[in-house]
Amino acid sequence: MIKLKNIFLSGAVAISAFAFGQGTFTKNSLPQSYETQNTYSNSAPEKLMSAKELVDINLNSMLSDVVLKNAQWGFVIFDPKTKKVISSYNENTSLVPASTTKLLTTETALNLLGEKFRWITQLEYSGEIDAAGNLDGNLYIVGSGDPSLGTSKAGASSYRDLITDFLVAIGDKGIKKVNGDIIIQTAIFKANKTQNLPANIVWLESGKYYLPVGSTLDISPENEKLIAKKSNPFSENKNYYYISPYIKQMVYADQFTGLALTTKLPDAPAYLANNLRASMVKSGLLITGKVITRTMDPTPEKREFITAYESPTLSDIVYYTNQRSDNALAEATLKMVGFQKNGDQTLESGRNVVVEHLKSVGFETNGLSYIDGSGLSRNNKVTPISQVKYLTDLMDEKYFKTYFDSLPIAGQTGTLKKTFYGEGNGQIFAKTGTLNKVKTLAGYLKTNSGKTLVFSLLINNYAGSVDQVKSRMEQILQPALSL
Numbered sequence: 001m002i003k004l005k006n007i008f009l010s011g012a013v014a015i016s017a018f019a020f021g022q023g024t025f026t027k028n029s030l031p032q033s034y035e036t037q038n039t040y041s042n043s044a045p046e047k048l049m050s051a052k053e054l055v056d057i058n059l060n061s062m063l064s065d066v067v068l069k070n071a072q073w074g075f076v077i078f079d080p081k082t083k084k085v086i087s088s089y090n091e092n093t094s095l096v097p098a099s100t101t102k103l104l105t106t107e108t109a110l111n112l113l114g115e116k117f118r119w120i121t122q123l124e125y126s127g128e129i130d131a132a133g134n135l136d137g138n139l140y141i142v143g144s145g146d147p148s149l150g151t152s153k154a155g156a157s158s159y160r161d162l163i164t165d166f167l168v169a170i171g172d173k174g175i176k177k178v179n180g181d182i183i184i185q186t187a188i189f190k191a192n193k194t195q196n197l198p199a200n201i202v203w204l205e206s207g208k209y210y211l212p213v214g215s216t217l218d219i220s221p222e223n224e225k226l227i228a229k230k231s232n233p234f235s236e237n238k239n240y241y242y243i244s245p246y247i248k249q250m251v252y253a254d255q256f257t258g259l260a261l262t263t264k265l266p267d268a269p270a271y272l273a274n275n276l277r278a279s280m281v282k283s284g285l286l287i288t289g290k291v292i293t294r295t296m297d298p299t300p301e302k303r304e305f306i307t308a309y310e311s312p313t314l315s316d317i318v319y320y321t322n323q324r325s326d327n328a329l330a331e332a333t334l335k336m337v338g339f340q341k342n343g344d345q346t347l348e349s350g351r352n353v354v355v356e357h358l359k360s361v362g363f364e365t366n367g368l369s370y371i372d373g374s375g376l377s378r379n380n381k382v383t384p385i386s387q388v389k390y391l392t393d394l395m396d397e398k399y400f401k402t403y404f405d406s407l408p409i410a411g412q413t414g415t416l417k418k419t420f421y422g423e424g425n426g427q428i429f430a431k432t433g434t435l436n437k438v439k440t441l442a443g444y445l446k447t448n449s450g451k452t453l454v455f456s457l458l459i460n461n462y463a464g465s466v467d468q469v470k471s472r473m474e475q476i477l478q479p480a481l482s483l
Helices: 004-023 051-064 098-113 159-172 270-282 314-324 327-342 347-360 384-396 400-405 466-482
Strands: 072-079 084-089 120-126 134-136 139-143 182-186 201-206 209-215 240-243 250-253 291-293 303-310 428-435 438-446 452-460
Touching: 051 084, 051 466, 072 384, 084 384, 098 314, 098 327, 098 347, 098 384, 098 400, 098 428, 098 438, 120 159, 139 270, 159 270, 159 303, 182 209, 182 270, 270 291, 314 327, 314 400, 327 347, 384 400, 384 438, 384 452, 438 466, 452 466
Parallel strands: 139 182, 182 291
Antiparallel strands: 072 084, 072 452, 120 139, 120 303, 201 209, 201 240, 240 250, 428 438, 438 452
């Protein structure tokens, strides 16, 4: 409930803003939905302004604010039910979004991989174990590009805990000495239940996963067999799988005679392997060989399962990324969506996948420049109107609750915990962004009447301190709570 005193003060601001605007601002500098008020008359009866009028008047008063008057900034508040702009300023201006870029990165990952997706890191052995516990064979660490591996982030195990678990599992197998190497490989695990294997790589079926064996570059379609319509495409009698560069569908072949890999696979867990070897020696579990990385294995030796580590779910990783604005996880996630789609874990591949996804869901790409996954680059650009329409459309996605829950809550969690101590506490759910002289906020707002609105507030090149611009952002959003 807005106090009467505030209404009268807002009315006074409106009068001064109107008068000042006659001499200084053009019509285009006013908020797009600002409605000119009637000339004040002593004889006119008092009229309480609507919440929308208060939003517009408050927004207009910010145009002459000392912190914002020379800044480049834009604001939109949007009704997702009517699909209409309630109030806005510079809604089509392309601005630096800072860490609100993570909104695009994390949503693409949820869309492509699914909320329950987990990365797997598996420990295996080849050869035989004799009665004395001597393994005449190799240990294998088979990874899948887990971006949280060893970080303790989002509930992930630390390297120390992971190595301890691996040592216990090796001991449980009766292994007391390894006469061989620790071999690192990368695989795609069937546990993720996808028929959409990354393009550009030929995969050899090996038990519960696929090992990379070569490239699809110049591959002959002679032995291709389409499996897209088969009820069980993963039966053991099928060997080599890939996305055909000719028909763009998943196929298999009984044999592969093509080229070696030309694409870059996810970074193998070399740190884990090297520390596992050191810990084995330290604990008295001797190993004669060294750590070896294999990027391809067209003739894998028979192996036995020891144990497997599963990452937190993607929903957990997205939650951690957005709550804490974790740049490292955001960049790793960007590269992983590039790998999962194209078989190429590069920044360029990740960018292409995200932009392609945004276009496919109708994102307004005018003014968009997507450079990295975290928002650290000042070359990232986005318009406020494209952000709010995108966030609106996501409300219909099956993973929206996971996405929404990952956003910090004003005055309560994450990077918004120290904001909105008064009005707005617990009512704003949004991703923050901060760079030098850049402060941004985009997400959802629950009004006092229970409505959900979508907003974007992007401020570049402001004057004053970070605390001052945060205070202005709160002032801009507070009247919207009464809509």
